[in-house]
Amino acid sequence: MNAALYGIGVGPGDFELMTLKAIRIIKEADLIAVPRTDEKEMTAWNIAKQAVDLSQKEILELYMPMTRDAQILAQSHQKAAELIMDQLKQNRSVAFLTLGDPSIYSTYIYLHNRVLDAGYDARLIPGVPSFCAVAARLNTPLCEGAQPLHIIPASYEGSFDYLSWGGTKVLMKSGKEFSNVKEELLSRDLVEDTQMVECCGMPTERVYHDIRNAKGKASYFSTIIVKEKEITK
Template identity: 90%
Template structure:
């Protein structure tokens, strides 16, 4: 197989949502690069290994801290890219496993850009985005006709302004700020338009149809869908 970095989306959690192309490329690549957090969690790996035999694969663990510290992120991204480039120099093909789709809020893209800038080949292999799987789990359409669809990183400053826009709003990255997100949805009288799924497709999946009744923190893998019209539950 051609020596290149392949950023492979493994979907949101259910290994049956992995694409045939993702399975094929993972099977054919020599090296599997896996992001690892401070808690040593390797969620994408755990999904992929249910669809592909990874027992004989060479594994490259890349430290990816869950932080917003710009300096720490810059350092970890650069170090991970350098580790991958070292493998590409040896003419190896590398599959980087990432949740959902690599083009949507994925840490992978920072490595992708660095590898390309260094003059090496890097390719995106799409996966099922979490919000598509969540809409299917909730049995609701994301958008119809001329309805716009807005993908919002809900834990960032200014993100609540987008709740006033027309169309369907998908709130991602809301886990740590779930309390504030819930308060904002209540204040804007959007609770009856809203549903949420935590860890969609994973063993710990939780469907929350009444956001106002949800207590405590939400999982990092939480996706909230806010519709224009009241949702029939």
């Protein structure tokens, strides 16, 4: 196997959604890189170990703080990239496990770019995005015909103008801002067109066909789907 960094999407939570390619590369890689948060959670690892025997694999834990401080993030990304490059220098392959798909709001991509910029080989291995799994769990299409699909990081402060856009809106990472998002949806009379799934495919999964039933702060792993409001004639 080539001495490269492989950013592997393990999907949103259900290990059966992992791709055959992801499983093969995890098996063949010399070591597994796993992101760890302040709470020492390794969610991607917990998903992958249900599909692949990782008991004999060498593990490289990479600290990824849950913060928006640009300086702290840059330092942690650089340190993690350097630890990975130390392995690549030894001609070892590294499989970095990340939730969902590595190209969609993934912390991994910051390491990927640093490794590429340093002249090493880094590759993206796609995974099932959370919003696709959520749509399947809700048994509903994301978009039909000429409808556009908008993917929005809802936890970031800013205007809610996107709620007036046509087509389907997928609100990701609402987390701490969920109450504000919920109030905005209520004020715009969009509740009937909105559904949410927390921790899709995980043991803690919760499905809300009516988000008025969701109280308090939503999980970081929450995805809200807002359909285009139908105009009655």
